[in-house]
Amino acid sequence: MPFIQNTPDDQREMLAAVGVKSLDELFEGIPAELRLKGPLAVAAGISEDSLWKELKQLASWNSSGAGGSFLGAGMYRHYYPQVVDALQGRQEFVTAYTPYQPEAGQGTLTAFFEFQTMIAELCGLEVANASMYDGCSAAAEAVIMAANLTRKRRRVVVSRGVHPHTRRTLKTYLEWTGLECIEVPLGEDGKTKWADLVDADCCALLVQSPNTLGVIEDTSAAAKLARDAGAISIQSVYPISLGLLKSPGEAGFDIAVGEGQSLGIPTACGGPSFGLFATKQSFVRKMPGRIVGQTEDSQGRRGFALTFQTREQHIRRAKATSNICTNNALMALRGAIYLAAAGAEGLREVASHSLAKAQYAAVEIESLGGFSLRHTSDACFNEFVVDCPVPAAEVNRAIDAAGMIGGFEIGRWYPELGPKALLLAFTELSSRDQIHSLLRAMDSCKSRIPVG
Amino acid sequence: MNKDLLLFEKSRPGRRTLRLGELDVPAARLDALPAGSLRETPPKLPEIGELELVRHFVRLSKKNVSIADSFYPLGSCTMKYNPLLxxxxxxxxxxxxxxxxxxxxxxxxxxxxxxxxxxxxxxxxxxxxxxxxxxxxxxxxxxxxxxxxxxxxxxxxxxxxxxxxxxxxxxxxxxxxxxxxxxxxxxxxxxxxxxxxxxxxxxxxxxxxxxxxxxxxxxxxxxxxxxxxxxxxxxxxxxxxxxxxxxxxxxxxxxxxxxxxxxxxxxxxxxxxxxxxxxxxxxxxxxxxxxxxxxxxxxxxxxxxxxxxxxxxxxxxxxxxxxxxxxxxxxxxxxxxxxxLGAEGIQRVAENAVLNANYLRVKLRDAYHVPFDSICMHEFVCNNRNQREQGVHTLDIAKRLIDMGHHPMTIYFPLVVNEAMMIEPTETEAKETLDAFIEDMLQVAREAEENPERLHAAPCTTPVGRLDEGRAVREPILRYNFSD
Amino acid sequence: MRPTDRHYLSSHEWIKISGDNAVIGITDFAVEELSSGNEGDLVYCDLPEVGRNLEESETFGEIESVKAVSDLNTPLPGEVVEINSAIEDHLEILSDDPWDRGWLIKIRLADKDTSKLLDAAAYEETLASHS
CATH class of the missing domain: 3.40.640.10 (Type I PLP-dependent aspartate aminotransferase-like (Major domain))
Known part of the structure; x- marks a missing residue:
């Protein structure tokens, strides 16, 4: 049997030691009427080589867009150096448990400490935790933390530019908290039109920049709005963009959250990635998730351990700051290796290449005629909305026919943008050739415009 | 050279691992972006060449105890083999x-x-x-x-x-x-x-x-x-x-x-x-x-x-x-x-998980108190009742096991057993691994009688000894301090 | 025998009444339980603001060790008039002297009825059932 090493002889010996006659006898504590009578309705097992063949076939039913992909909308395909796979893939990292025994987990703990430092630096804030599940749940937990910090305030003000999955996750987490969640619309320029909702009853303001339409928000103004009202300000970030764009800390935010996928993690059909979470040191006691701290052993050697554990569910139980236990540690390790490989200069390079590709594509798309950018590319980072002359789904089909993965039909999330709106994303991996293939595919759609 | 330096301490200006190729389109027009949207201070990320990066994380990996190198009977966590396929x-x-x-x-x-x-x-x-x-x-x-x-x-x-x-x-x-x-x-x-x-x-x-x-x-x-x-x-x-x-x-x-x-x-x-x-x-x-x-x-x-x-x-x-x-x-x-696994394999998993756990239980129950000593499922709980008089706590037993090359069991959980040790071997372990663990556990029990100090001092083979976790909360250092 | 000049809760708080006021703290047993005998393991104590009105048995704060946390409950209702702020930075005082220097808060009593509280002997009895 795969993965089981006990031989029939081993089993006999062990059963005798236990004092039972059969494996079946070990389960006599389960009342007979509760025992399964026949075999499970599951297919018979297969060998490793058969499975490998099956996997290859299943994988071939998926398209990985080898000819190029312009799909972002929350997950982005960036290049990561091969050291990321090789180092993160080491079995000593992969097969270890949460380092509750610090002496046996200094590798993971040290890496988390470095991760926390790099995420805090990236966000321009003081401290970060050792990861959340993903960007959406990190944002929801940040809002709950803000409500706990501001006690009686009940209103959460959220920009409609925040990723719809984040907004839906937030709504789910807040369902029974008594907190009121108000969505603020985007203006014609694609930026959030903050109304007078950020007041003395507001506990949290949540904005995403660049937002889901790719538009860079006026983050300093949003943070100030919250600060003036005594509310907690939260920015959801696209970490790659922070190689160039103003950090949440510089803009004056109290908390930064974000989807960590772009930091060296493949898109993998939506996960696993990790959620990043950074804030001020004074808020640490209300922060969700694991935190690693530096300390010493009795000989004065530097060491690292999980700290502030009394916030967590295994100690504080019903009163914990969050129910999170398993986090996304290994993906955070990937993020740490990626950030260390890039350094500030490498990150800036990735960000500026991504921006350059988007700016180049924007000019070329507008010059096709029939296609126009909803917001000027000067307002955007690496992603923007294109208004197509035909339904976006049709444009995507043409891109698909050319062996590429098209953009996101953004009208599905923002009906107000209509069915012809297409969200296109560019990264350093979008080559000039790919962009021109994209342009040809888009151009070919013009001929399909119905006459009259 | 100190092999235990952090990335930030190994950092040298100008080094890096990730370098992109030539840009095949015109450079980004940063001045076109909205006023005030650019970052003013770059993040202090480490500047590391590829070899140092590789050595850093390889060395860190060696400071972990993992299933791939050690028995890991962490109760309630089911630390079974993770197939490489x-x-x-x-x-x-x-x-x-x-x-x-x-x-x-x-x-x-x-x-x-x-x-x-x-x-x-x-x-x-x-x-x-x-x-x-x-x-x-x-x-x-x-x-x-x-x-x-x-x-x-x-x-x-x-x-x-x-x-x-x-x-x-x-x-x-x-x-x-x-x-x-x-x-x-x-x-x-x-x-x-x-x-x-x-x-x-x-x-x-x-x-x-x-x-x-x-x-x-x-x-x-x-x-x-x-x-x-x-x-x-x-x-x-x-x-x-x-x-x-x-x-x-x-x-x-x-x-x-x-x-x-x-x-x-x-x-x-x-x-x-x-x-x-x-x-x-x-x-x-x-x-x-x-x-x-x-x-x-x-x-x-x-x-x-x-x-x-x-x-x-x-x-x-x-x-x-x-x-x-x-x-x-x-x-x-x-x-x-x-x-x-398929239908049959799934059942074999449960059978062998339960067999392995019971085998450990009967072999350890004379040395360690097992409060609920009947046929168990995939794990069982014992504690330090027999060792307490010598001043030996469950924590000491766990730390000594690290020196013996095992990851400790889950300790101090569940809360309903005083100073619990929760042991779950899983089905993927071989009998000889269990036997070696049993021998070491019995050795620890003997040491608790004869030389409890040895247990209090454990672990001593690890990169660091027992850490001052109180200090980590009272004087929190949650990130590298660059001014040092 | 623990001090007989005060009353206790089974959750290990003590209250010592003098006139209209009372001082509240936690017992040596609580300190020992939290810190497993290692005073360095006590890490944090959160005390209420002066002026807060506490209802009967209300939780007024928390005390933490590295791996445990315990609510602090008031044995009797009243208004917080003073807190022992020295404790917050010097938790070792609690191990050294939980009965006197280790007091936590002083309240102006809203009710002096101690009939529901334990005396020292009754508290000792609850401890006996612990071990």
């Missing part, structure tokens, strides 16, 4: 480089894997509907409690706000209850370690929403009264939730649906062999009865004429708990594992 599977381009929002017609392989995994988990638990959406066990608990909360609200029974939880439960249970807007209420364990039925009955009532039970329990005991418990909870109008953390003991042997369970989560990173990764990622699918299916989180995997697709628009759903469908990379690994 599954890692290779996740690296196949057609799985690794696919985007969750691409045309479902171009995702049929991934969707088929998720659908088949749902079906297999439904067969194992006997529950009709499965979602793979939750990111981890705790998020699965939250999802299920939100399902229950919504269900009762729709049934006009909003007064059902209490979640009854045995005192031996994982902390995530009460924490999830709070997050779901419900109130956790503790149910006592009886002297046999099982749920105290009288205490449960006295707490059941018109305000009961859910009874959460870990079965087998964290004491490694099968809850023999489970059917009766379910009857009582159902008679009171409540739902039965099973925490499936310990499913490794009973899969293929018994199905939760036959216990009267209405909903449960599974930990793919425990029972189904996906690696723990130093704390995650995991996946916490939940399985529910047909009655509760309409409330499951979005998206659901559904089939129509053009094949499988993700439906994000589920009218009565509790909503989303995270982005996209789920941790596909984890789901894929679990799929591979179950495909290798």
């Amino acid at each position: 599954n890692e290779s599977a996740a690296a196949i381009e057609g799985f690794r480089d696919i985007h969750p929002l691409q045309d479902p017609g171009r995702l049929q392989g991934a969707l088929a894997i998720m659908k088949r995994l749902e079906e297999t988990l439904a067969a194992i638990t006997g529950l009709e509907a499965v979602t793979l959406h939750p990111a981890a066990g705790a998020q699965g608990e939250l999802a299920a409690l939100l399902v229950a909360h919504k269900h009762f609200a729709r049934m006009g029974q909003s007064q059902r706000t209490k979640v009854l939880i045995p005192d031996s439960a994982h902390g995530t249970n009460p924490a999830s209850a709070s997050l779901a807007g419900l109130t956790a209420l503790e149910v006592k364990s009886g002297p046999d370690g099982l749920v105290d039925l009288a205490d449960l009955e006295s707490k059941l009532g018109a305000d009961t929403a859910v009874f959460m039970i870990t079965n087998p329990s964290t004491l490694g005991l099968f809850e023999t009264n489970i059917a009766r418990i379910s009857e009582l909870v159902h008679a009171a109008g409540g739902l039965v939730y099973m925490d499936g953390a310990n499913m490794n003991a009973i899969m293929g042997i018994a199905r939760p649906v036959d216990f009267g369970v209405d909903m449960m989560h599974l930990n793919l990173h425990k029972t189904f062999s996906t690696p723990h990764g130093g704390g995650g990622p995991g996946a916490g699918p939940i399985c529910v009865t047909a009655e509760l299916e309409p409330y499951l989180p979005a998206p659901r995997i559904v089939e129509n004429d053009s094949g499988l697709h993700l439906d994000y628009d589920i009218p009565h759903s509790i909503g989303m708990l995270r982005g996209f469908a789920g941790n596909f990379g984890v789901l894929l690994r679990a799929y591979c594992y179950l495909r290798r």
Whole structure:
């Protein structure tokens, strides 16, 4: 049997030691009427080589867009150096448990400490935790933390530019908290039109920049709005963009959250990635998730351990700051290796290449005629909305026919943008050739415009 | 050179590993961006050349104890072998480089894997509907409690706000209850370690929403009264939730649906062999009865004429708990594992997990006190009662085991046993590994008698000795201080 | 025998009444339980603001060690008039002298009825059932 090493002889010996006659006898504590009578309705097992063949076939039913992909909308395909796979893939990292025994987990703990430092630096804030599940749940937990910090305030003000999955996750987490969640619309320029909702009853303001339409928000103004009202300000970030764009800390935010996928993690059909979470040191006691701290052993050697554990569910139980236990540690390790490989200069390079590709594509798309950018590319980072002359789904089909993965039909999330709106994303991996293939595919759609 | 320097201490200006090629389009026009949108101070990320980067993380990896190098009998965590095939599977381009929002017609392989995994988990638990959406066990608990909360609200029974939880439960249970807007209420364990039925009955009532039970329990005991418990909870109008953390003991042997369970989560990173990764990622699918299916989180995997697709628009759903469908990379690994095992293999897993645990129990029970010393499931709990007089604590025993080359067992949990040691060998360990562990445990027990100081001083073979964890809270250093 | 000049809760708080005021603290047993005998393991104590009105048995704060946390409950209702702020930075005082220098808060009593509280002997009895 795969993965089981006990031989029939081993089993006999062990059963005798236990004092039972059969494996079946070990389960006599389960009342007979509760025992399964026949075999499970599951297919018979297969060998490793058969499975490998099956996997290859299943994988071939998926398209990985080898000819190029312009799909972002929350997950982005960036290049990561091969050291990321090789180092993160080491079995000593992969097969270890949460380092509750610090002496046996200094590798993971040290890496988390470095991760926390790099995420805090990236966000321009003081401290970060050792990861959340993903960007959406990190944002929801940040809002709950803000409500706990501001006690009686009940209103959460959220920009409609925040990723719809984040907004839906937030709504789910807040369902029974008594907190009121108000969505603020985007203006014609694609930026959030903050109304007078950020007041003395507001506990949290949540904005995403660049937002889901790719538009860079006026983050300093949003943070100030919250600060003036005594509310907690939260920015959801696209970490790659922070190689160039103003950090949440510089803009004056109290908390930064974000989807960590772009930091060296493949898109993998939506996960696993990790959620990043950074804030001020004074808020640490209300922060969700694991935190690693530096300390010493009795000989004065530097060491690292999980700290502030009394916030967590295994100690504080019903009163914990969050129910999170398993986090996304290994993906955070990937993020740490990626950030260390890039350094500030490498990150800036990735960000500026991504921006350059988007700016180049924007000019070329507008010059096709029939296609126009909803917001000027000067307002955007690496992603923007294109208004197509035909339904976006049709444009995507043409891109698909050319062996590429098209953009996101953004009208599905923002009906107000209509069915012809297409969200296109560019990264350093979008080559000039790919962009021109994209342009040809888009151009070919013009001929399909119905006459009259 | 000090090999223990942090990345920031190894950093030298001008070095780096990631360098992109020449830009094939005009350079970015930064001045075109909105005024004030650029970063003023670059982040202080390390500047490291590739070789130093490799050495740094290779050296760090060697400071970990992992399943790949050591026996890891961490109770309740099911640290079984993580098949390497599954890692290779996740690296196949057609799985690794696919985007969750691409045309479902171009995702049929991934969707088929998720659908088949749902079906297999439904067969194992006997529950009709499965979602793979939750990111981890705790998020699965939250999802299920939100399902229950919504269900009762729709049934006009909003007064059902209490979640009854045995005192031996994982902390995530009460924490999830709070997050779901419900109130956790503790149910006592009886002297046999099982749920105290009288205490449960006295707490059941018109305000009961859910009874959460870990079965087998964290004491490694099968809850023999489970059917009766379910009857009582159902008679009171409540739902039965099973925490499936310990499913490794009973899969293929018994199905939760036959216990009267209405909903449960599974930990793919425990029972189904996906690696723990130093704390995650995991996946916490939940399985529910047909009655509760309409409330499951979005998206659901559904089939129509053009094949499988993700439906994000589920009218009565509790909503989303995270982005996209789920941790596909984890789901894929679990799929591979179950495909290798098949129906028979699944049953063999449970049998050998239980055999290995009982073998350790009988071999250790003379040296260590086993408070509930009967046939156990996949794990058992002992403690330091026999060693306490020598001033030896459970912590000392655990730390000494590290020096002997084992990862310690789970300690100080469950809370219902004083200074507990919770031992779970899993089915993938060979008898000779168990024998070596037994020998070392007996050696530790002898040392506790003869030389307790040796235990107090442990571990001494590790990169650091016992750390001052109090100081880590009183004088928190949570990030590298660059001014040093 | 623990001090007989005060009353106790089974959750290990003590209250010592003098006139209209009372001082509240926690017992040596509580300190020992939290810190497993290692005073360095006590890490944090959260005390209420002066002026806060506490109802009977209300939780007024928390005390933490590295791996445990315990609510602080008031044995009797009253208004917080003073807190022992020295404790917050010097938790070792609690190990050294939980009965006197280790007091936590002083309240102006809203009710002096001690009939529901334990005396020293009754408290000792509850401890006996612990071990």
